Amino acid sequence: MRLTVVMATYNGARYLPEQLDSLVRQTRLPDQVVVSDDHSTDATWEVLEAFAHRAPFAVRLVRNTGDKGYVHNFLNGLKEADGDIIFLSDQDDVWLKDKLSTVQAAMEDAHASLAVHAARVVDQDLNPLGRLLPRIPRSATAPAGDLGDGPLKSFPLGFCLAFRRTAAVWALPRLQDYPETFRFYFGHEIPLYWASKALGPTVYLAQPLALYRRHGMNASRGMEPPSATQALIQGADDYAQFAHHQQIRADFAAWLRQQNAPNPHERIDAFLESMERISKARSESMEYRAALYREPNRLRRLQGVLRLAWQGGYGSRSRGALGLKSLAKDVASLMNSPRRP
Known part of the structure; x- marks a missing residue:
């Protein structure tokens, strides 16, 4: 080889x-x-x-x-x-x-x-x-x-x-x-x-x-993920940005599939189609989540979390949902904290 x-x-x-x-x-x-x-x-x-x-x-x-x-x-x-x-x-x-x-x-x-x-x-x-x-x-x-x-x-x-x-x-x-x-x-x-x-x-x-x-002149930005502490304090603006990133991810998967190029591959096309679908779903969930964090009324915030959970928004991340850790974080944050930007 x-x-x-x-x-x-x-x-x-x-x-x-x-x-x-x-x-x-x-x-x-x-x-x-x-x-x-x-x-x-x-x-x-x-x-x-x-x-x-x-x-x-x-x-x-x-x-x-x-x-x-x-x-x-x-x-x-x-x-x-x-x-x-x-x-x-x-x-x-x-x-x-x-x-x-x-x-x-x-x-x-x-x-x-x-x-x-x-x-x-x-x-x-x-x-x-x-x-x-x-x-x-x-x-x-x-x-x-x-x-x-x-x-x-x-x-x-x-x-x-x-x-x-x-x-x-x-x-x-x-x-x-x-x-x-x-x-x-x-x-x-x-x-x-x-x-x-x-x-x-x-x-x-x-x-x-x-x-x-890492010497300060690298072409790449490093792209370190947020720490656990940073993740706990993320608010509406963060989730709106995540939603934007996920939509661009969906758009990119669609763009790649649409390219009229040689060497097509069914497995890759199927993967990109699925990636587009779950990225769109995650973008929509993140947009909804951002709106919840902007909602000043705690009862309406809790109702929104329950509605998102009922609709499967906190299901498996592999299907475009937010995951159970996000549910726990949202319940704790939205019930115990004032509205954050």
Whole structure:
């Protein structure tokens, strides 16, 4: 089985050598490394050329003639990937030496189409900051077509993903005219994440397999989820924003399905149709929840909670509902607190 690492670079000469060295130190070396550079103006290209000459595996360097932005830079690199399993790599992290071997073994054991692993967050000098991201409290395997995120409690960051090439072959032609609004919310990760989840089982690995460097100039925003304390004090404005996000999620799933592109796949289309449906349902529930938190009368607030519960609004999250934890939180908050913005 061939493994390809796809890296996107842009003015990354300061930290890039450490990440490239970590690829060479893997206990299971990649068969191919593809690097797409977004017209860097520092020494990045010279670092990459030197690496290509000394690497003990095939290296394909692609240099953009103009700035594409990090999403299309990754997509540009994916076009050159020929591995059976593809790993995405940022330019400024460091991979632990068993990352490729651990992920490959886990995917083969589960016959998985996708793997997501945790990483240890570090500062610019690789000093641990005491947390893991993405948050994956326990290792687990989700079945093909599962609409939830299993134990994953945060955004599936690209450098923690590995997926079958089939997902890239499906996604690339559909993202040629990727609207900026969707790019902002979903990046290059979510289309590949969704397609891979539709095609086969997903393996979630709680084991940190990389050092996630946060230095203030990262292209990604990190996307840490709210803490338990923050979740308890969320109010109407928060839920209105969540409703907006869920509607955009539904719109994106619909947009992907509507793209007239080659390599159609029934499983992916069915997954996207279900994702659109549950995201719309969750958006409507969140809008209703926001209205409840704006209601000044406690009795009417309680009646609204009961009505939402009767209509199934606190049922399974996998079906677009809010879940039982939300019911408990709403009853406690709406009965014991004054109206909050």
